[in-house]
Amino acid sequence: MKLIIAIIQPEKLDEVRQALVDRDISRVTVSRVTGHGQQQDIDLYRGQEITPDLLPKTRIEVAVNDAFVEPAIDAIIQAARDSDSGKIGDGKIFVVPLEQCIRIRTGERGGEAI
Amino acid sequence: MSLQSNSLGKDWRRIVSRMSGLALLGLLATNVYAQDTGELVGTVAEVAPDPIDHATTVWMLISTGLVLLMIPGLAMFYGGLVRTKNVLGTMMHSFAAMAVIGVIWAVCGYAMTFGSTQFVVNDIGGLIGWDSRMFMLMGVDKAIMPDTNIPELVFAMFQGKFAIITPALIAGAFAERVRFRGYCVFIALWSLLIYNPLAHWIWGGGFLTGKAIDFAGGTVIHISAGVAGLVAAIYLGPRRGYPKSAMHPNNLVMTLMGAGLLWVGWFGFNAGSSVSSGLQTAQALTVTQISAATGALVWMIIEGFHLKKGTSLGFVSGMLAGLVAITPAAGDVHPAGAVALGTLGAIICYMAVILKSKIGYDDTLDVFGIHGVAGIVGALALTFFLRDVPEHGIATQFWYQLEGVIVSAVYSAVVTLILLVIVEKTVGLKLSDQGEMAGMDHDQHGEHGYGLLNLN
Numbered sequence: 001m002k003l004i005i006a007i008i009q010p011e012k013l014d015e016v017r018q019a020l021v022d023r024d025i026s027r028v029t030v031s032r033v034t035g036h037g038q039q040q041d042i043d044l045y046r047g048q049e050i051t052p053d054l055l056p057k058t059r060i061e062v063a064v065n066d067a068f069v070e071p072a073i074d075a076i077i078q079a080a081r082d083s084d085s086g087k088i089g090d091g092k093i094f095v096v097p098l099e100q101c102i103r104i105r106t107g108e109r110g111g112e113a114i
Numbered sequence: 115m116s117l118q119s120n121s122l123g124k125d126w127r128r129i130v131s132r133m134s135g136l137a138l139l140g141l142l143a144t145n146v147y148a149q150d151t152g153e154l155v156g157t158v159a160e161v162a163p164d165p166i167d168h169a170t171t172v173w174m175l176i177s178t179g180l181v182l183l184m185i186p187g188l189a190m191f192y193g194g195l196v197r198t199k200n201v202l203g204t205m206m207h208s209f210a211a212m213a214v215i216g217v218i219w220a221v222c223g224y225a226m227t228f229g230s231t232q233f234v235v236n237d238i239g240g241l242i243g244w245d246s247r248m249f250m251l252m253g254v255d256k257a258i259m260p261d262t263n264i265p266e267l268v269f270a271m272f273q274g275k276f277a278i279i280t281p282a283l284i285a286g287a288f289a290e291r292v293r294f295r296g297y298c299v300f301i302a303l304w305s306l307l308i309y310n311p312l313a314h315w316i317w318g319g320g321f322l323t324g325k326a327i328d329f330a331g332g333t334v335i336h337i338s339a340g341v342a343g344l345v346a347a348i349y350l351g352p353r354r355g356y357p358k359s360a361m362h363p364n365n366l367v368m369t370l371m372g373a374g375l376l377w378v379g380w381f382g383f384n385a386g387s388s389v390s391s392g393l394q395t396a397q398a399l400t401v402t403q404i405s406a407a408t409g410a411l412v413w414m415i416i417e418g419f420h421l422k423k424g425t426s427l428g429f430v431s432g433m434l435a436g437l438v439a440i441t442p443a444a445g446d447v448h449p450a451g452a453v454a455l456g457t458l459g460a461i462i463c464y465m466a467v468i469l470k471s472k473i474g475y476d477d478t479l480d481v482f483g484i485h486g487v488a489g490i491v492g493a494l495a496l497t498f499f500l501r502d503v504p505e506h507g508i509a510t511q512f513w514y515q516l517e518g519v520i521v522s523a524v525y526s527a528v529v530t531l532i533l534l535v536i537v538e539k540t541v542g543l544k545l546s547d548q549g550e551m552a553g554m555d556h557d558q559h560g561e562h563g564y565g566l567l568n569l570n
């Protein structure tokens with residue numbers, strides 16, 4: 001079992017969710033975060049482009065069984081990358097080992113519970 | 115409301131000559147004025163009666179402000195109901211109308227609506243108004259309206275607010291899926307080709323003037339906008355994922371505040387439409403209050419039985435249904451009629467909204483379900499609650515009402531469809547799939563509405 005954590009552009013959230021659902025990965029946790037990367041902000045405030053220190057990002061967490069790790073990574077890369085060439089600020093994916101997973105309702109553990 | 119254009123005989127050349135006179139010495143200016151009016155210089159000792167009815171003017175100025183307040187109110191109402199990523203884009207739809215129609219109305223909208231009627235067929239009234247003195251409001255500058263004794267500019271600005279809010283209402287039907295540029299072109303054309311002619315037909319001296327009762331715009335505004343919304347929602351198709359995925363309102367608190375502004379603003383909308391400051395104003399204001407309260411209460415009761423819970427969105431929906439239903443009737447029915455219209459409006463709109471989800475078209479914020487349906491209910495049902503039964507009898511009046519409803523619904527539907535096709539093929543109206551997923555705020559405006567708030 002792995003926990004996949006992806007930091008992506010907020011406007012790509014819907015596309016990423018759709019791509020994950022297309023590969024039968026439908027359980028995700030999403031949160032709004034701010035972060036610091038190489039990207040410069042592209043928002044316009046009254047015609048002035050400004051560069052804040054911290055930029056809004058979206059964080060997606062997906063817990064998956066081993067067979068789904070690569071499909072999930074593919075899906076996120078494909079959907080979150082800007083056009084085809086990619087752009088600074090598209091985000092990052094972290095994959096970390098997952099020790100245990102327990103469904104609260106039933107008490108199931110491990111791969112069954114994911 | 116059915117005010118004919120006055121003919122003070124001041125065409126714009128004369129105004130220009132007078133203004134150039136003012137640029138000279140004061141004495142010379144007096145001379146020019148004296149020549150214009152044919153009076154002898156030096157006989158101004160007699161104090162002329164004040165031509166302006168100040169009480170009415172004050173109320174009309176306040177009403178103008180109240181109706182303008184409804185547009186930010188509508189922006190908040192609609193803005194709160196969409197998803198987070200579309201909040202600014204949706205609010206901008208209302209604000210854009212203030213700018214686009216605000217200019218169009220001054221340039222030619224007022225002339226097209228309240229100018230003397232043109233293309234008259236069989237003496238029943240014409241198809242469109244036009245008066246060159248009203249172009250750019252030039253000749254209106256110093257005019258006092260003969261029958262209401264208010265400056266004509268006040269009337270022109272008051273009516274301009276109605277012209278602004280009508281296309282803004284339509285935006286709710288295709289919320290979350292249109293391009294901003296296409297939307298601006300669409301409302302400009304819609305205002306020129308649908309609102310101005312319709313308002314002229316019913317209020318400005320056109321062929322429905324004096325037949326269908328439409329006190330403050332049930333037919334002209336709510337039915338035309340509701341039907342246009344229905345056509346646009348069907349033509350543009352549903353949003354991505356509708357109706358399978360849940361699309362929750364991002365901020366119902368803002369929706370409730372907007373609804374509050376709409377209720378308050380509606381006093382200007384209805385009571386201002388009496389263009390007076392007297393008995394009829396009070397009557398219009400009273401029934402507006404009663405019908406809004408009845409609509410909200412009835413919707414609560416229905417929800418109580420149907421869902422076992424009264425929702426805040428249900429409250430404001432019922433309130434709007436009551437307000438829309440009383441709009442065409444405001445000056446002409448008793449308070450008992452207001453209770454009846456509010457009740458009917460809420461019940462029938464409740465069914466219309468349920469029916470929408472059964473049929474499956476995506477009228478995002480129920481523009482047709484509330485404005486269109488309640489507008490039709492109000493326009494037809496008011497016949498049976500009139501304070502003074504017209505001489506030609508109730509049956510004939512009902513036919514006039516039906517005629518008004520059918521004409522505005524059919525005209526609005528047909529021309530809206532034509533405009534949608536034209537705008538879609540030229541500027542582009544429907545947002546791309548990617549734009550829709552990213553949200554209008556990012557895709558169309560390069561901004562986002564909230565900081566670290568709810569994500570959906």
